[in-house]
Amino acid sequence: MVKSKVGRPSSESLNRKKELISQGFLNLNTKYDTNSNWDRFSSGDRLDQASWEAGIINLQASLLPSLRDQITCISRVMDLPGSRKYKGSKLGEISKLQSALDQTLSQFLSLSAVRDGQFLFMTAETEDRHSKHLKCFRVRGLKSKAIETTRSICLLFRDYSDLINRSRSDYVRLTPQFITGSTLSNSTAEVLDSITRIIKWLKGNELDNIQMDWEHHIANIDRSLGRVTRLLDPANYANEPDPGSPLEPPVELVRLTIPIIKLSRLFFRKLIESRKNRTTTQFFTTMSSQQIEALIQEGAHISDGIGDIWQTLRYERGYYEERLDGLLMGVLHQFDTVMRLIILYILPLIPQDPSSEQNLMAWLVDWNNLFLDANKRCIRAYETYGEMLRGY
Numbered sequence: 001m002v003k004s005k006v007g008r009p010s011s012e013s014l015n016r017k018k019e020l021i022s023q024g025f026l027n028l029n030t031k032y033d034t035n036s037n038w039d040r041f042s043s044g045d046r047l048d049q050a051s052w053e054a055g056i057i058n059l060q061a062s063l064l065p066s067l068r069d070q071i072t073c074i075s076r077v078m079d080l081p082g083s084r085k086y087k088g089s090k091l092g093e094i095s096k097l098q099s100a101l102d103q104t105l106s107q108f109l110s111l112s113a114v115r116d117g118q119f120l121f122m123t124a125e126t127e128d129r130h131s132k133h134l135k136c137f138r139v140r141g142l143k144s145k146a147i148e149t150t151r152s153i154c155l156l157f158r159d160y161s162d163l164i165n166r167s168r169s170d171y172v173r174l175t176p177q178f179i180t181g182s183t184l185s186n187s188t189a190e191v192l193d194s195i196t197r198i199i200k201w202l203k204g205n206e207l208d209n210i211q212m213d214w215e216h217h218i219a220n221i222d223r224s225l226g227r228v229t230r231l232l233d234p235a236n237y238a239n240e241p242d243p244g245s246p247l248e249p250p251v252e253l254v255r256l257t258i259p260i261i262k263l264s265r266l267f268f269r270k271l272i273e274s275r276k277n278r279t280t281t282q283f284f285t286t287m288s289s290q291q292i293e294a295l296i297q298e299g300a301h302i303s304d305g306i307g308d309i310w311q312t313l314r315y316e317r318g319y320y321e322e323r324l325d326g327l328l329m330g331v332l333h334q335f336d337t338v339m340r341l342i343i344l345y346i347l348p349l350i351p352q353d354p355s356s357e358q359n360l361m362a363w364l365v366d367w368n369n370l371f372l373d374a375n376k377r378c379i380r381a382y383e384t385y386g387e388m389l390r391g392y
Helices: 011-031 049-077 080-085 088-112 136-166 181-203 206-230 251-277 289-315 320-349 360-390
Strands: none
Touching: 011 088, 011 136, 049 088, 049 136, 049 181, 088 136, 136 181, 136 289, 181 206, 206 251, 206 289, 206 320, 251 289, 251 320, 251 360, 289 320, 320 360
16 A cells, blocks of 8 residues: 655745735734724723723733733744744644734733723722722723733734745845844843733732832933933044934033932932832822822823933033923922822831931932922023023
8 A cells, every 4th residue: 555645835835825824914913003993902891890800810810921922932933043944834833823812912902992981880080099909090001001012012913924925935025134033032022021011010009000110210211311421421422323413512511410310310219119128018009090190190201301301402502591491390390299199198108217217208308409409500500501602
């Protein structure tokens, strides 16, 4: 009896399979494009408290870990050095992972896209201070993080589609390949980190959620500090491909700006360290969603304002007095809002020793005095420099 042999798929057949898989990634990108109508992901079903809580538990314990595992698996299969070796078995594995990702993303976004009107238990954002884990800010926070993560995943889908397409033997190279092992690895790491942050955010209490944003602000302030410091030595950035026409700022103005940036960074670092060094027993504040979001948004505005200070010093000579005065006063007012909310709602949750040198309230008073003094010095110097410019 003659054994039958399974022939290898023809080049044409293999190219057709690759074309279908490449299109499959593009279809996933189109389906989960968060730039279009976000509400289409919602089932529209009304949710009671038990259903919402069960959904959140499912997200953090099952769906998101599964999504993370699926991204890890498909990134391994799509490993760039083997992109020219996509054979039948490998293509079949990719196809199965596409289906799994489609199902997981659909479930993830159906809960993340829930609209306020679907809740049977939601209290107004100004009156939900005692709603604990059912506060509005958690619903909106989940939505914003889901959008951010899904966008990153869709970027991966587009890269994967291009990678598969270029591996076809009949592919006509019209444009250079910009996808490298390094860029693909970085994009994958970004997606995995984003998913991990959502899981951490869902499991965390309100102070954890606020702290995650503060850590992001510190990173942005660090970047601004590095940029402003480099202005003291123009040789450091003379060959940088920066937009616009950079102008050398007056050294004294730059020096006076640095203490403000360092104190801003110190503020957030100190509060984060204070939480790490002291165990808090309460998981929820008595802030409303509106107040929590104000605390988070003002922190972001501080970070952005400090970045704008660098931009002004770097590019806007002749506008120092008007522009920088407004930026500094804006940062000052934003810190006032943050300080007020921290003193009223967060300090009471962090154990304090009134006699200790580590007393956080005393530290905040000292910090505030230093920050006010640094602001006054800057504004005074900017006014003097503005008068000097007008004299020419």
